[in-house]
Amino acid sequence: MASTKVSDYILQRLRDWEVDHVFAYAGDGINGLLAAWGRAGNKPKFVQARHEEMAAFQAVGYAKFSGKVGVCAATSGPGAIHLLNGLYDAKLDHVPVVALVGQTNRSAMGGSYQQEVDLQNLYKDVASEFCETAMVPEQLPNLIDRAVRTAYAKRTVTAVILPADVQELDYSPPGHAFKMVPSSLGLGHYAPVPADQDLERAAEVLNAGEKVAVLIGQGARGARAEVEQLADLLGAGVAKALLGKDVLPDDLPYVTGSIGLLGTRPSYELMQECDTLLTIGSSFPYTQFLPELDQARGVQIDLDPHMIGLRYPFEVNLVGDARETLLRLLPRLRRKKNRKWREGIEKNVSRWWEVMQRRAAVDADPINPEYVVHALDGKLPDDAIVTADSGSAANWYARHLRFRGRMRGSLSGTLATMGPGVPYAIGAKFAHPDRPAIALVGDGAMQMNGMMEMVTAAKYHHEWSDPRLVVGVLNNRDLNQVTWEMRAMSGAPQFEESQHIPDLPYAEIARCIGLDGVRVEKPEHVEAAWDQALAADRPFVIDFRTDPAVPPIPPHAELDQIEAAASAILHGDSDRGSVVKQGFKAKVQEFLPGGKHRSDRPGAAAHDSTEENK
Numbered sequence: 001m002a003s004t005k006v007s008d009y010i011l012q013r014l015r016d017w018e019v020d021h022v023f024a025y026a027g028d029g030i031n032g033l034l035a036a037w038g039r040a041g042n043k044p045k046f047v048q049a050r051h052e053e054m055a056a057f058q059a060v061g062y063a064k065f066s067g068k069v070g071v072c073a074a075t076s077g078p079g080a081i082h083l084l085n086g087l088y089d090a091k092l093d094h095v096p097v098v099a100l101v102g103q104t105n106r107s108a109m110g111g112s113y114q115q116e117v118d119l120q121n122l123y124k125d126v127a128s129e130f131c132e133t134a135m136v137p138e139q140l141p142n143l144i145d146r147a148v149r150t151a152y153a154k155r156t157v158t159a160v161i162l163p164a165d166v167q168e169l170d171y172s173p174p175g176h177a178f179k180m181v182p183s184s185l186g187l188g189h190y191a192p193v194p195a196d197q198d199l200e201r202a203a204e205v206l207n208a209g210e211k212v213a214v215l216i217g218q219g220a221r222g223a224r225a226e227v228e229q230l231a232d233l234l235g236a237g238v239a240k241a242l243l244g245k246d247v248l249p250d251d252l253p254y255v256t257g258s259i260g261l262l263g264t265r266p267s268y269e270l271m272q273e274c275d276t277l278l279t280i281g282s283s284f285p286y287t288q289f290l291p292e293l294d295q296a297r298g299v300q301i302d303l304d305p306h307m308i309g310l311r312y313p314f315e316v317n318l319v320g321d322a323r324e325t326l327l328r329l330l331p332r333l334r335r336k337k338n339r340k341w342r343e344g345i346e347k348n349v350s351r352w353w354e355v356m357q358r359r360a361a362v363d364a365d366p367i368n369p370e371y372v373v374h375a376l377d378g379k380l381p382d383d384a385i386v387t388a389d390s391g392s393a394a395n396w397y398a399r400h401l402r403f404r405g406r407m408r409g410s411l412s413g414t415l416a417t418m419g420p421g422v423p424y425a426i427g428a429k430f431a432h433p434d435r436p437a438i439a440l441v442g443d444g445a446m447q448m449n450g451m452m453e454m455v456t457a458a459k460y461h462h463e464w465s466d467p468r469l470v471v472g473v474l475n476n477r478d479l480n481q482v483t484w485e486m487r488a489m490s491g492a493p494q495f496e497e498s499q500h501i502p503d504l505p506y507a508e509i510a511r512c513i514g515l516d517g518v519r520v521e522k523p524e525h526v527e528a529a530w531d532q533a534l535a536a537d538r539p540f541v542i543d544f545r546t547d548p549a550v551p552p553i554p555p556h557a558e559l560d561q562i563e564a565a566a567s568a569i570l571h572g573d574s575d576r577g578s579v580v581k582q583g584f585k586a587k588v589q590e591f592l593p594g595g596k597h598r599s600d601r602p603g604a605a606a607h608d609s610t611e612e613n614k
């Protein structure tokens with residue numbers, strides 16, 4: 001029998017950790033590993049991306065939607081460098097990802113050799129919790145075990161650097177001897193809970209409050225029922241950070257939806273008016289969307305002592321698993337008898353959805369992107385997994401999609417990088433081949449990454465039991481989110497050279513590579529296109545010709561920003577007339593219910609506005 005090489009052993013150890021997929025790209029820095037894959041009958045499955053950054057994004061998407069560690073692999077030098085942006089996306093969103101990267105032979109290291117990059121230093125930041133180079137076979141299994149375990153335990157990125165010649169050595173395990181480090185598999189379940197006296201203090205704060213706001217993030221996943229019970233007891237409203245969008249369904253009347261620049265008005269008002277803030281499993285960064293620093297008494301629950309106490313002067317910081325902590329907190333809470341605060345929130349929420357409906361109905365040239373996403377909302381299959389790219393699509397994803405039941409969704413929440421929309425969806429298809437995935441992607445992001453990853457979709461879709469991977473491209477021929485930021489923040493006229501991007505026949509390209517797609521140029525064809533895509537027997541690209549003049553208006557008073565936009569237009573912006581018209585047309589929808597004007601002052605009382613609906 002042939003000997004077991006280090007590379008064979010690495011794949012075996014990954015299988016032992018129940019790693020089923022490795023998102024990767026070949027190169028001679030990992031030739032030993034590739035040969036081992038051949039000997040192992042492609043287990044774990046090598047999933048070939050078009051680019052190492054895409055492999056990393058696929059690993060992130062896979063990890064986000066499966067709850068398992070994502071593993072990616074790349075060759076030395078350029079391959080390892082390409083992985084980095086995807087790895088940072090994982091690190092910043094607290095997603096467990098392991099990177100296996102090649103390195104030149106040990107004999108060449110330090111010799112300025114071809115493709116030799118100081119990976120230990122390059123990866124020192126992104127894999128700050130664990131980054132090690134295998135120099136002798138006996139370092140295994142320890143290096144793999146610690147890489148996987150640390151990624152899970154710290155929800156972060158770890159890396160193992162594998163010199164090419166070490167991959168080819170015969171494996172020999174660590175012995176029972178001095179300077180040997182044996183190791184073992186697994187990481188038992190554990191769920192830390194706060195001390196009783198801290199729970200008592202938290203309960204005192206929450207019981208004393210009359211207007212409780214809850215902010216949840218991805219850390220509240222797994223505590224859905226407990227968050228619902230808490231919100232019910234306290235008569236609270238619940239706002240969701242972007243990464244927590246799929247943690248609590250939007251059809252609960254007190255869920256105010258997303259928070260922040262891409263968020264909803266009811267979330268904004270909830271934070272403006274509350275007297276108590278409970279944050280569960282979120283490190284939502286934009287503190288200006290939280291209550292004033294002296295406005296509310298605060299309690300935070302977070303699993304990670306490193307992340308607690310951040311963002312707000314919380315009075316009580318509970319370090320613990322969200323569910324286990326809430327289970328201990330709930331019996332200590334008293335039901336609020338006065339439900340006025342809650343009723344106000346619910347009215348604001350239902351009013352907001354009406355506003356969304358009207359905003360989607362505003363005419364645009366040729367298609368309003370808000371309508372594109374709003375139309376999808378009603379058609380989302382119950383088991384859909386939705387991804388969005390960075391760009392204006394993230395606004396419409398955050399605001400127009402109402403997640404129900406077991407729907408899942410994610411985007412690059414913290415790095416906010418362009419490009420993960422399609423590769424996340426591919427990662428989702430490997431995590432759940434029986435569920436439909438839908439990606440909302442700008443044309444810039446589609447040109448940057450998405451288009452080429454459709455080749456990956458073409459290569460693999462036959463293996464998915466549900467072949468649906470729908471990509472909705474918002475084709476506005478513009479890097480629109482940034483164009484609007486330039487207009488709103490600085491009043492700068494649009495700089496055509498940086499912002500305009502070429503038109504591509506996205507659907508036609510999809511058809512050329514054996515997939516399907518349509519271009520949609522009229523609003524009346526939007527719904528039929530979604531229906532066609534969701535009934536397709538293969539990945540499908542819809543090229544929506546959308547209007548770049550529809551503004552992604554933030555949820556708070558933005559008249560001043562709209563004015564800045566107007567001045568940019570007056571100073572020679574190419575879209576002028578159309579932008580002014582569109583900006584005011586969309587904004588005006590927020591003033592319309594019952595035909596009455598409402599205060600747009602930040603901090604306008606949450607319940608004031610609901611008076612208008614009577």
Ligand SMILES: Cc1ncc(C[n+]2csc(CCOP(=O)(O)OP(=O)(O)O)c2C)c(N)n1
Binds near residue numbers: 389392393418419474
């Ligand atoms: C890798 C990367 N490069 C640049 C940016 C800055 N950026 C954020 S959104 C955006 C525009 C995206 O354009 P597009 O994909 O066409 O979407 P749109 O906003 O037009 O809908 C840019 C350039 C970024 N976030 N990430």
Ligand SMILES: [Mg+2]
Binds near residue numbers: 444474475477478480
């Ligand atoms: Mg665009």
